Amino acid sequence: MGAYLIRRAGQAIAVVVGVTVLTFVMIHMEPGSVARSILGIRATSDRIAIFNATYGLNQPLYKQFFAYVSQVLHGNLGTSYYLSQPVSTLFAQRLPRDLFLLGSSTVIALAISLPMGMYQAVRRGGIMDNLLSAVSFTLYCMPAFFFAVLLVAVFAVQTHIFLPEAPSGTSIGSMLTQPRALVLPIATLTLIQVAGFSRYMRSSVIDTLAQDYLRVARAKGLPERLVLLRHVLRNSLLPVVTIVGLSLPGLVTGAIVVEDVFNYQGMGLLFFDAATHHDFPILLGSTLIVGVATVLGNLAADIAYGILDPRVRYVRG
Amino acid sequence: MRMIRPAAALVAALTLALAAAACSSSGTSGGSSTGKPQQGGTVTQAWIAATPNFIFPYAPATNTDGYNQNLTEPMWPPLAYDGDGGQSAVNPQESLYSSLTFSNGNKTVTMVLKSWKWSDGAPITSRDFTFLYNLLKANYQNWNLFIPGTFPVDVASVSASDTHTVVLNLTQPTSPDFFAGDVLNNVQLIPQHAWDKESVAGAVGDYDQTTAGAKAVYDFLQKEGSQISTFTTNPLWQVVNGPWKLSTFNSDGTLYGYVPNKSYSGPAKPYLTKVLNQSFTSDTSMLDALRSGSAIQVAPLPLNDVTQAGELKAEGYSTTPVAIPGVAGMEPNFYNASVGAVFRQLYIRQAMEELINRPQIVAKVFNGYADPGNGPVPVRAFPSWASPLEKQGGPYPYSPSAASSLLTSHGWKVVPNGVSTCQSPGSGPTQCGAGIPAGQQLQFQLAYSSGRATTDQTNAAIQSSEEQAGIKLNLKPEPFNTLIGNTGICTAKSHTKDCGWQIVEFGYNPYGLYPADNGNFATGGTSNFGGYSDPQADSLINATLQSSGTQAFYQYEDYVAKQLPWLWLPLRESLEVYKSNLAGFAPTNSFSADLDFETWHYSK
Numbered sequence: 016m017g018a019y020l021i022r023r024a025g026q027a028i029a030v031v032v033g034v035t036v037l038t039f040v041m042i043h044m045e046p047g048s049v050a051r052s053i054l055g056i057r058a059t060s061d062r063i064a065i066f067n068a069t070y071g072l073n074q075p076l077y078k079q080f081f082a083y084v085s086q087v088l089h090g091n092l093g094t095s096y097y098l099s100q101p102v103s104t105l106f107a108q109r110l111p112r113d114l115f116l117l118g119s120s121t122v123i124a125l126a127i128s129l130p131m132g133m134y135q136a137v138r139r140g141g142i143m144d145n146l147l148s149a150v151s152f153t154l155y156c157m158p159a160f161f162f163a164v165l166l167v168a169v170f171a172v173q174t175h176i177f178l179p180e181a182p183s184g185t186s187i188g189s190m191l192t193q194p195r196a197l198v199l200p201i202a203t204l205t206l207i208q209v210a211g212f213s214r215y216m217r218s219s220v221i222d223t224l225a226q227d228y229l230r231v232a233r234a235k236g237l238p239e240r241l242v243l244l245r246h247v248l249r250n251s252l253l254p255v256v257t258i259v260g261l262s263l264p265g266l267v268t269g270a271i272v273v274e275d276v277f278n279y280q281g282m283g284l285l286f287f288d289a290a291t292h293h294d295f296p297i298l299l300g301s302t303l304i305v306g307v308a309t310v311l312g313n314l315a316a317d318i319a320y321g322i323l324d325p326r327v328r329y330v331r332g
Numbered sequence: 333m334r335m336i337r338p339a340a341a342l343v344a345a346l347t348l349a350l351a352a353a354a355c356s357s358s359g360t361s362g363g364s365s366t367g368k369p370q371q372g373g374t375v376t377q378a379w380i381a382a383t384p385n386f387i388f389p390y391a392p393a394t395n396t397d398g399y400n401q402n403l404t405e406p407m408w409p410p411l412a413y414d415g416d417g418g419q420s421a422v423n424p425q426e427s428l429y430s431s432l433t434f435s436n437g438n439k440t441v442t443m444v445l446k447s448w449k450w451s452d453g454a455p456i457t458s459r460d461f462t463f464l465y466n467l468l469k470a471n472y473q474n475w476n477l478f479i480p481g482t483f484p485v486d487v488a489s490v491s492a493s494d495t496h497t498v499v500l501n502l503t504q505p506t507s508p509d510f511f512a513g514d515v516l517n518n519v520q521l522i523p524q525h526a527w528d529k530e531s532v533a534g535a536v537g538d539y540d541q542t543t544a545g546a547k548a549v550y551d552f553l554q555k556e557g558s559q560i561s562t563f564t565t566n567p568l569w570q571v572v573n574g575p576w577k578l579s580t581f582n583s584d585g586t587l588y589g590y591v592p593n594k595s596y597s598g599p600a601k602p603y604l605t606k607v608l609n610q611s612f613t614s615d616t617s618m619l620d621a622l623r624s625g626s627a628i629q630v631a632p633l634p635l636n637d638v639t640q641a642g643e644l645k646a647e648g649y650s651t652t653p654v655a656i657p658g659v660a661g662m663e664p665n666f667y668n669a670s671v672g673a674v675f676r677q678l679y680i681r682q683a684m685e686e687l688i689n690r691p692q693i694v695a696k697v698f699n700g701y702a703d704p705g706n707g708p709v710p711v712r713a714f715p716s717w718a719s720p721l722e723k724q725g726g727p728y729p730y731s732p733s734a735a736s737s738l739l740t741s742h743g744w745k746v747v748p749n750g751v752s753t754c755q756s757p758g759s760g761p762t763q764c765g766a767g768i769p770a771g772q773q774l775q776f777q778l779a780y781s782s783g784r785a786t787t788d789q790t791n792a793a794i795q796s797s798e799e800q801a802g803i804k805l806n807l808k809p810e811p812f813n814t815l816i817g818n819t820g821i822c823t824a825k826s827h828t829k830d831c832g833w834q835i836v837e838f839g840y841n842p843y844g845l846y847p848a849d850n851g852n853f854a855t856g857g858t859s860n861f862g863g864y865s866d867p868q869a870d871s872l873i874n875a876t877l878q879s880s881g882t883q884a885f886y887q888y889e890d891y892v893a894k895q896l897p898w899l900w901l902p903l904r905e906s907l908e909v910y911k912s913n914l915a916g917f918a919p920t921n922s923f924s925a926d927l928d929f930e931t932w933h934y935s936k
Contacts, residue, residue: 045817047830052817054396056838057851057858059480061473065393099385099395099558108584164616171624179620183610185583278617280584288381291811 023317027310034306035299039080042298052293053096070096083299092303093296097288102300105285108185110267110304113281115187117266120201124208125259131209132216133248139221147213154210163203163276170199181279200277204270208262215258219251226250252323260316264308268301369933374606375914377926378618378631382611383585387569387578388557389520390468390550391476399585402609404520406576406590406927407569411443411461412516414845415928418919420657420713422512422845425599428456428521428573432512438505438878443516445496448597451572454525456597458492463524463540465490467553470546474554479851480858483515505878513845526571527553560585575602575930586611592930603916603933622909623647629914630926633907636785638699644909652918653701654906657713659852660705660840661898662778667822667863668834671776673767675862679742680765680774681896683735685728687798692730694902697789705902707893709847712905713922717847719886719893727894732800739801744774751775752802775804779819780837782809786904787839794901805835812838823856823863836861840903845923849873849888853897864897 050066051058058066067073071082086093092102135144154162171179181200182193190197223229224247232242271283282301289297384403386392391400409428416423433442448456468475468484488501506515529536530548539545556568563569563581570577575598576590587610592602612618615634622628622644633641633651641651664675674680694702703710706726711718721727736746743756743763754764754772764772780791788809795805810818816838820830841852841859851857854873855865872888893900908926910917916931 047814047817048820049817051819052813054394056816056841057479059478059858061480062393062476065473069394096394097396098383099392099397100560105584167620167624171620175625178626179624180612180617180626183582183587185586275614276617276620278612278614278621280586280613284613292813293817 020314023310023314027307027314030310031303031306035084035303036080038299038302039083040076042293042295043076043079045293047293049096049293049295066096070094087303092300095289095294095297097292097294098297102296105297106282106300106304109280109282109285111187112185112190112279113270113283114266115190116181116200116273116279116281117204117270120204121208121259121262121266123201123205124212125255127205128209128212129216129248129252129255132213132218133220133243133251135213135217136220136224136251137243139217148217151210151213154206155214157207159203159207159270159272160276162207163199163273166199166203167276179277181277185280200273200279203273203277212255212258215255216251219254220247223247223251249323253320256316256319256323260312260319263312263315264305267304267308368936369603369915370936371603371933372605373603373934374608374627375604375629375929375932376608376610376627377929378621378628379609379611380615380618380632381613382609384588385560385585386557387563388553389522390464390471390554391557392554393474393476393478395476402925402927403578403588405574405925406607406929407572407574407578407593408520408522409574410517410520412512412845414513414517414923415921418921420845420921420923421716422517427516429516432508432516434506434508434511436501438508438880439502441500441502441506441511442493443498443500445498446597447496448573449595450523450526451570451577451593451595452523452526453595454523454571455495456521456573457495457524458498459495460521460524461498462490462492463528464519464522466540466546467522467550470540470543471550474550477518483519507846507848507877508880510846510848510877514848514850517845521573523571523573527568532556563588573597575600576607579606580608590929596930598930600928600930602930604929607929607932622649629911630917631909633909635698635701635904635906638701638907641907641909648912649909650912650918651907651909652920654908654920655703655710655713655922656840656842656903656905657710657844657847657922658840658842658903659708659710659847659898660703660837660901660903662780662835662837662901663862663898664835665822665831665833665862666865667824668831671834672822673765674772674774676767677742677765678895679738681899682728683738683801684798684803685896685899686731686735686738687801687803688794688899688901689730689797690900690902693790693793697786697793698902698904701905701907703903703905705900707889707900708849708853708898709889710903714843714847717882717885717889719882719889721886721890722893726900727890728896730797732797736801739774744802747802749799750802751804773804774802775806776834777806777808778835778837779808779810779815779833781812781815781839783811784839787837790901791837819861821861821863824865835899837901848876848885849892853892860897862897866895866897869895869897 049072050063054062054066071079094101095105098105131147135147138144167179170177177198178196179199180196182190182196184190229242229246232246268282268286270281271287273279274281274284285297286301382399382402384399385397386395386400387404389404389408411428413423413426428445428448429443430446431444435442445456445458450456465484465487472478472484486503488503491499493499525536528538528540528549530539530552539549556566559566560581560583564578572593575593575596577593579589579591581588587608589606589608591606615637618631619637619640622631625647664681666672666675690704694700694704703712707722709718709722711723739746739752741762742765743754744752745755746752752774754768754770756763757768757770758764759766778791780787791807795807798805815836818830819833819836822831841850843850849857851859853860853864853869855870869892872891875884876888913934914932915935916933
C-alpha cells in the first residue's frame with residue numbers, strides 16, 4: 016500500500032504540473048490585451064505599461080511561467096488582476112463556503128440516495144420503485160438553474176418560508192446562524208445529486224443481488240437484514256464510490272448556477288468572472304486547486320475500493 | 333461629486349449609471365413618503381456585483397474597481413459635491429469650498445475652504461489640500477483616475493495664502509465649469525494631520541513636501557488601503573470629513589455599512605442610524621430578494637425586468653427612472669484596412685445614422701426609458717448643456733429615403749435588403765470617395781458588448797433598418813472584457829495588430845458633471861478607438877475646456893453631432909426601486925449615485 020501511495024503521489028504531481036503548464040500556455044494564447052481588458056475603455060498607455068510591469072506581463076512567456084512556478088512554490092498564488100486581492104485570500108474566503116455547501120449537500124444526498132437506491136432495488140418493479148424512479152428521472156433531467164428558480168419561486172417568493180439568498184456571512188459559523196437562508200441552496204444541490212446517486216445505487220444493488228455468494232449466505236441462514244447490510248450494501252458501494260470520488264473536484268470548483276441564483280459568493284462565480292476578465296492568476300490558481308482535488312478524489316476512491324472490497328489489492332506492477 | 337471619474341473602468345461607470353438617478357420625463361411611480369422626517373432607521377441598499385476592495389481614496393493605477401469610489405466618498409467627499417436634490421449640478425451647500433474664483437485669464441484659481449472639521453475635531457485647512465496635491469503630483473502615474481494633461485499635471489504651483497485659502501496657478505486657462513464639474517468633483521480632501529506618515533508606527537510629519545517623502549507616504553497609504561480586514565479598525569480610516577463612517581465591512585466586500593459621523597460639519601446631517609450596502613451576484617438573485625419581502629430598501633431594477641415594477645409595488649416599493657450621464661454610440665474604425673476609407677466619408681456615416689430609427693428604439697426597446705441619443709450630449713441627463721439642435725432631435729433624423737439618396741448621389745448602387753456596392757470610384761463630389769475601390773461593399777462587422785437584452789434588441793433593429801439601403805451589419809456579440817481586450821486603438825500613425833475590428837459598441841462612455849469631450853472624439857483621446865481626427869473638432873473641444881458658458885459648448889456639441897465620429901445611439905436609463913416610506917430618495921439626480929443617503933429618511 017505504501018509503495019502504491021508513493022507511486023500515486025508521483026503520478027499526481029505529474030498530472031498537476033502537466034495541467035498547470037497546459038493551462039498557463041492556453042490562457043496566454045488568448046488574443047487581445049489583458050491590460051486593456053482589465054483596465055477598461057479609458058486605459059491610458061501609461062496605465063497599461065504600469066499594469067504590465069506590475070504583473071510581469073511585459074516579460075517573455077517562459078519567464079512569466081518560471082516566475083509563476085517560483086511564487087507557487089513559495090506558497091503565493093499571485094494577485095488577482097481584477098479584484099486586486101491575493102488569490103490565496105480569495106480562495107480562503109470562498110473555498111470553505113463551497114466545501115460547506117457542496118459537502119453538506121453531498122453528504123445529505125448520499126444519506127438519502129443509498130437507502131433509497133437499495134430499497135428500490137430490493138423492491139424493484141413495485142409501486143414505490145416506479146414512483147421513486149419517476150421522481151429521480153424528473154430531478155435528474157431538470158436543469159439546476161430551473162430547479163433552483165422553482166424552489167425560490169415556491170418557497171421564498173410565494174410562501175416566504177425560506178430566504179431566496181444564501182447567508183451573507185463569510186464564515187461557516189456565521190452561515191450556520193441563518194439556517195433559513197441555507198435550506199434552498201442545499202436542497203437544490205442535494206436533490207439533484209440524489210437523483211444521480213440513487214440510480215447508480217439501485218443498479219449496483221440489482222447486480223449484487225444476483226451474485227451467487229448471496230445465495231450461499233442465505234443458505235447458511237444469515238438473516239435477510241444482515242445479508243443486505245453486510246454483503247449487498249458493501250459490495251454495491253463500489254460504483255457509487257467512483258462517482259463520489261469523481262465529484263470531489265466539484266467541491267472546489269463550486270456550483271456556479273446555484274451560486275448565481277442564491278447570491279452565494281463561491282468558487283464557481285469567482286472562476287467564471289476570472290474567465291471573462293482574463294484574470295490569469297485566479298484561473299491558474301483554480302486550475303491548480305482543481306487538479307489537486309481531482310487527483311486526491313481519485314486516490315480516495317481507490318483507497319475506498321480496497322477497504323470495501325478486500326479482493327482489491329494495490330500491489331506493484 | 334458623488335460619481336466615479338469618467339476615467340475609471342467601465343464597470344465603475346456602469347455601477348454609477350445604474351445607481352445614478354435622475355428626474356426625468358418618465359417620472360416616478362408609486363407613492364413617495366412626504367411626512368415628517370424620522371430620526372433613525374436602517375436602509376439596506378442592493379448592488380449588482382459591487383465589491384469594493386480599497387479604502388484609501390487614491391487607488392493604484394492597476395486597481396480598476398470603480399466601487400471603491402462608492403465606498404470612500406461618503407467618508408471623504410470630493411471638494412465639489414455633485415448633485416443638488418433633483419438637479420445635476422454642483423451642490424454649493426455640501427461642497428467643501430465656500431468660493432471659487434478664477435482670474436489671470438482663467439489661469440489662476442482661488443479656492444476658499446469652509447471652516448469645517450475632521451471627525452477627530454481638527455479643522456479642515458488649506459494644508460489638507462496641499463497634502464493631497466503633493467501626493468498626487470509625485471504619484472499621479474499610480475493613481476487610477478488620473479487623466480493625462482489634467483490635475484495635477486496642469487497645475488504649475490499651489491500655495492496656501494491662509495489657513496483656508498488655496499491658490500492654484502495653472503499651466504493653461506481652464507473652464508470654470510470644467511474645473512468644478514470635472515476636476516474638483518474628483519478630488520477628495522484627505523487629512524494631513526493624520527495621514528502624513530510613512531509607516532504605522534511612524535509619527536505624522538510634513539513628509540509630503542519632498543517628492544521622496546510624498547512617494548513614501550503614498551505607498552504607505554496605498555498599502556494600508558488594500559488591507560480589507562482592517563478597513564473598520566485602522567485608525568487612519570477613522571478620520572473622516574464626510575457625513576458617514578464605515579462601521580462594517582465583511583471580508584469579501586459583499587456587505588458593508590456606515591453609521592453617521594457625529595462630527596460632520598456639513599448642512600445635511602444624517603437621519604438614518606445605519607446604511608448597509610449589499611452586493612448580489614446577479615439581478616436575478618436581487619430581484620428574488622425584493623420579491624420575497626427582504627429587508628432591502630433601495631435597489632437598481634434593470635430595464636429587462638421593468639415588468640416586475642408592478643409586482644414590486646405590491647411589496648411596498650416605488651420606482652424612479654435613472655438618466656445616465658454618458659454618450660452611447662457605435663464607433664467606426666477609420667483606419668481598418670478594408671473599410672476605414674469608407675468610414676472616412678462623412679456622407680456614409682450620415683446615411684448610416686439616418687437609417688437608425690432612434691425614436692422607435694427608445695419607445696419599443698427601452699419602453700421610453702432612454703435618452704434619444706441625438707448627439708454627444710444626452711439631453712435627459714444634461715438638459716442645461718444639450719444644445720437646441722440636440723433637443724430638437726439632432727442633425728440626422730431617421731430617413732431611409734434620404735440615406736438611400738445620399739448613397740446613390742455618391743456613386744453607390746443601392747440594393748435594399750442586399751448589399752450596396754460602389755460603382756463610381758474616385759474622389760469627385762458624385763463619386764464614392766478617396767480610397768474606395770469599385771465594387772466595395774457596404775458590409776461591416778459590428779462587435780458589441782453582450783449580456784444585455786436591450787443591446788441585442790437595439791442592434792437587431794439597427795441591422796434590420798440599415799438593410800433598407802443595402803448596408804449589411806454582421807453582429808458579433810462578445811463579453812465586454814473580451815471585446816475591450818481585442819479592440820485596439822487605431823490611428824493613421826499607429827495601426828496596431830488589434831485593428832481588425834470595423835465597428836465597435838462598448839455600451840456607453842460616462843461623463844462627469846461637465847459633459848465635454850472627455851477623450852472620446854479629440855485626436856489621440858483615450859477612448860477614441862477609431863482614430864477620428866479633425867482639427868476643427870479639436871479646436872472646439874479645447875475651447876470647451878478653457879472657456880465657460882454655453883456658447884463655446886454648443887459650437888463643439890453641434891459640430892461633433894454633425895460630424896459623426898460615432899454613430900449616435902439611444903442611451904438606456906435604468907430604474908431604481910425604493911421603499912415607498914423612504915423619503916429624500918426621489919427625485920434624484922444623475923450624479924448622486926445613490927450615495928447621498930444623508931438626505932434619506934423614513935417619515936412618521
